[in-house]
Amino acid sequence: xxxxxxxxxxxxxxxxxxxxxxxxxxxxxxxxxxxxxxxxxxxxxxxxxxxxxxxxxxxxxxxxxxxxxxxxxxxxxxxxxxxxxxxxxxxxxxxxxxxxxxxxxxxxxxxxxxxxxxxxxxxxxxxxxxxxxxxxxxxxxxxxxxxxxxxxxxxxxxxxxxxxxxxxxxxxxxxxxxxxxxxxxxxxxxxxxxxxxxxxxxxxxxxxxxxxxxxxxxxxxxxxxxxxxxxxxxxxxxxxxxxxxxxxxxxxxxxxxxxxxxxxxxxxxxxxxxxxxxxxxxxxxxxxxxxxxxxxxxxxxxxxxxxxxxxxxxxxxxxxxxxxxxxxxxxxxxxxxxxxxxxxxxxxxxxxxxxxxxxxxxxxxxxxxxxxxxxxxxxxxxxxxxxxxxxxxxxxxxxxxxxxxxxxxxxxxxxxxxxxxxxxxxxxxxxxxxxxxxxxxxxxxxxxxxxxxxxxxxxxxxxxxxxxxxxxxxxxxxxxxxxxxxxxxxxxxxxxxxxxxxxxxxxxxxxxxxxxxxxxxxxxxx
Numbered sequence: 176x177x178x179x180x181x182x183x184x185x186x187x188x189x190x191x192x193x194x195x196x197x198x199x200x201x202x203x204x205x206x207x208x209x210x211x212x213x214x215x216x217x218x219x220x221x222x223x224x225x226x227x228x229x230x231x232x233x234x235x236x237x238x239x240x241x242x243x244x245x246x247x248x249x250x251x252x253x254x255x256x257x258x259x260x261x262x263x264x265x266x267x268x269x270x271x272x273x274x275x276x277x278x279x280x281x282x283x284x285x286x287x288x289x290x291x292x293x294x295x296x297x298x299x300x301x302x303x304x305x306x307x308x309x310x311x312x313x314x315x316x317x318x319x320x321x322x323x324x325x326x327x328x329x330x331x332x333x334x335x336x337x338x339x340x341x342x343x344x345x346x347x348x349x350x351x352x353x354x355x356x357x358x359x360x361x362x363x364x365x366x367x368x369x370x371x372x373x374x375x376x377x378x379x380x381x382x383x384x385x386x387x388x389x390x391x392x393x394x395x396x397x398x399x400x401x402x403x404x405x406x407x408x409x410x411x412x413x414x415x416x417x418x419x420x421x422x423x424x425x426x427x428x429x430x431x432x433x434x435x436x437x438x439x440x441x442x443x444x445x446x447x448x449x450x451x452x453x454x455x456x457x458x459x460x461x462x463x464x465x466x467x468x469x470x471x472x473x474x475x476x477x478x479x480x481x482x483x484x485x486x487x488x489x490x491x492x493x494x495x496x497x498x499x500x501x502x503x504x505x506x507x508x509x510x511x512x513x514x515x516x517x518x519x520x521x522x523x524x525x526x527x528x529x530x531x532x533x534x535x536x537x538x539x540x541x542x543x544x545x546x547x548x549x550x551x552x553x554x555x556x557x558x559x560x561x562x563x564x565x566x567x568x569x570x571x572x573x574x575x576x577x578x579x580x581x582x583x584x585x586x587x588x589x590x591x592x593x594x595x596x597x598x599x600x601x602x603x604x605x606x607x608x609x610x611x612x613x614x615x616x617x618x619x620x621x622x623x624x625x626x627x628x629x630x631x632x633x634x635x636x637x638x639x640x641x642x643x644x645x646x647x648x649x650x651x652x653x654x655x656x657x658x659x660x661x662x663x664x665x666x667x668x669x670x671x672x673x674x675x676x677x678x679x680x681x682x683x684x685x686x687x688x689x690x691x692x693x694x695x696x697x698x699x700x701x
Contacts, residue, residue, distance in 0.1 A: 192596075195544070196596055199542075199596060202597075206542075229532075229536070230532075230535055230539040230556070232531070232532060232535050232559070232563055233532055233563075233623075233624055236560055236561075236563050236564035236567060253281060253283075255281075255283055259281070263277070288348070289348050289350050292320075294311060294312075296308055296309040296311070297309040313680050314679060314681060314682065316364070319352070319356070319360065321679040321680055321681045321682075322681055323345075323360075324679055325672070325675040325679050325681060327341055327345075327357060327360045327361065328360070328657065328675055329671055329672060329675055331361055331657075332654075332657040332658060332661050333661045333671050335634070335641055337642055338354060338357050338358060338361070338642075339354070341357055342354050342357050345357070361650075361653065362647070362649050362653045363649070365652075365653045365656065365657075367678070368656045368657060368660060369652050369653065369656045371656075371689060371690060371691070372412060372655070372656035372659050372660055373412075373431045375410050375412060375659065375660070375663055375690050375691050375694055376405065376410070376412040376430045376659075377430045377431075377506075377691065378410070378691035378692075378694040379405070379406065379407065379409065379410040379412070379694055380405075380503075380512070381508060382694070382695050383407050383409070383512050384511070384512055384618070384621070385512055385514070385515055385528070385618070385621040385622075386405055386406065386407050386509070386512060386513075386514055386515065387405075387515045387622065387625050387628040388403065388404060388405050388424075388514060388516050388522050388625075388628060389403075389516070389625060389629065389631075389632050390402060390403045390404065390419050390519070391404075391632050391635060391636055391639075393415045393635075393639065393644065394643055394644025394645075395415055395417075395645050395646075395651050396644075396646060396647075396648075397644075398417065400416060400417045400418075401416060401418065401419040401423075402414065402415045402655070403415075403419070403423070403424060403427055404628050404631050404632045404635070406631050406659075406662070407627065408627065408666060408697075409663075409667065409693075409694050409697040410663045410666065410690075411631045411658075411659050411662035411666065412655075412659045412663075413632075413635060413655040413656075413658050413659045414427045414655060415645075415651050415654075415655055419519075419521055421496055421521040421523075421524070422492070422495060422496060423521070424522060424524070425496055425499035425500055425503065425524065426499060428499075428503045428508060429499065429503055429506070429508075430508065432506055433467065433468045433469070434466060434467060434468070434505075435465070435466040435468075435471075435472040435495070435498035435501070435502055436464065436465050436466075436498060436501035436502040436504075436505045437458055437459070437464040437465075437498060438504065438505060440500055440501050440503075440504035441497040441500055441501030441504075442455055442458075444500045444524075445493055445494060445497040448488060448493045449493075450488065450497070451486075451490070454479075454481070454484075454490055454494070457480075458479065461475075461479070463475065465505075466498070472495065472498060476494060476495075481494065500525075509525050511526070512525070512526065513527070513614060514526065514528070515529075515530065515621055515622065515625055516528075516625065517530045517625050517628075518530070518533055518534070518608070518611075526614070526618075527611050528612075528614035528615065528618075528621055529608055529612050529614075530623070531563055531566070531612065531623045531624055532623075532625070532626070533624075534559075534612060535556070535559050535560075535563070537601055537605070538552065538555060538601065541597060541598060541601065542597075543595075547595075548595050548598070551593045551594070551595050551598060552595070552598065555588075555593070555598065555602075558588050559588065562581075562584060562585065562588060563623065565581060565584070566581065566615055569581060569616065569619065570615060570619045570620075570623070573616075573619040578617075581616060582616065585612070585613060586606075586609075589602050589603075589605050589609070590606055631662055634658055634661075634662065635658055638654065663690055663694070664690070667690065667693045667694070667697065669687060669690075669693070673685045673687060674690075
């Protein structure tokens with residue numbers, strides 16, 4: 176509120192209220208300045224401010240473990256995944272000793288060696304003048320064999336190594352290879368992997384009951400960008416683009432399709448985003464409802480006069496978002512699935528749920544200035560923790576009666592007035608998200624948090640810290656595809672080593688089907 180001209184005219188209570196409000200504004204400005212300083216430090220390559228420790232709500236609301244500790248059973252029997260060679264070791268014994276059999280002692284070892292093969296390919300000339308050259312063995316696609324290619328891909332993407340370290344290792348064991356050749360092994364001729372990663376995304380969007388999404392900063396072609404993660408318990412997919420807008424997110428949800436579609440889902444989205452009913456009727460009156468690409472769609476909007484309008488919200492943006500969502504629905508992606516996010520605005524599409532850990536973190540990070548405010552903050556956090564524990568119990572045993580009780584309890588917690596102005600505004604904000612925070616009451620199968628996305632995207636953050644950004648679009652797409660495929664293999668319990676061996680046709684490889692087949696099977700019967 177604007178201060179009066181004469182502060183001395185205010186009572187003590189009014190002065191205290193004004194002081195508390197000013198403290199809140201100062202804290203908000205400090206937070207903004209801190210974030211800007213952190214961004215400047217990051218761009219300069221300096222160290223940022225230390226991260227705030229998590230509140231621990233998810234772990235703190237776990238059911239107590241039994242008091243009696245179970246006996247530790249050890250790691251169990253060691254079963255190597257390779258054939259075991261047996262070797263008998265004889266002992267020197269005195270005469271008259273009796274043989275009592277063998278005592279096994281298993282030793283696992285690793286043999287690292289380099290093998291170079293010169294294929295002498297027969298060349299023949301037929302009577303009609305054609306030249307016939309004997310083909311290379313299956314899996315040989317260059318001067319470096321599939322085993323070496325598999326090792327480089329696994330060490331770089333799953334082992335988070337770097338090109339210089341890989342180059343040093345390969346040269347130390349006897350491989351004659353240059354840095355540029357290692358780079359080619361990592362980026363070139365990977366269209367099949369990129370296509371398979373996109374097929375995994377399509378399978379996940381078609382069959383999953385929910386997807387968890389997140390994004391992080393990325394660096395590509397010398398410019399700042401963003402990497403978006405989409406996944407759940409059975410698959411992971413990454414996509415790096417220059418923007419993190421809702422237009423970009425909806426484009427990623429099309430999973431490679433380029434069309435724009437006007438259907439019921441598109442019109443519902445436009446109405447929800449407050450697009451003029453006159454403009455919606457103008458689009459609905461046209462016979463054409465599907466457009467092949469962005470150019471055809473924008474030309475259609477231009478013919479309808481959208482470009483000449485200067486109103487809020489931007490009709491071109493809202494209509495484009497609606498047509499993208501219509502395309503997503505027309506391909507039967509996310510038809511009844513829930514999108515779980517951390518409350519970033521670009522992810523609010525379709526049936527939307529919010530992460531409770533991120534919601535509670537807002538209360539945990541709130542600045543307090545006196546004992547009374549700290550006591551109110553602690554009391555409210557205790558209420559949220561208890562409510563979160565009840566939501567966990569509800570997921571295990573859902574019922575309509577318990578759902579109604581939890582909704583009423585949510586209202587009592589988040590509609591209260593504490594006298595702490597900043598906290599009250601935060602509670603009002605969280606209450607406005609009631610439908611998204613309580614989506615679990617309708618869909619008990621969805622998680623209460625985005626920890627899965629946080630865990631998935633950690634490998635991308637590590638890759639970014641180790642190797643900075645990418646330069647070419649081919650390198651960007653290859654990195655995103657392999658990181659997603661590696662995470663998907665881990666979730667499906669498929670060894671990445673076996674997966675790469677199957678795709679690169681390594682001699683004696685295990686047959687691994689397309690990963691989207693496994694994703695469809697897992698999500699269908701989950």
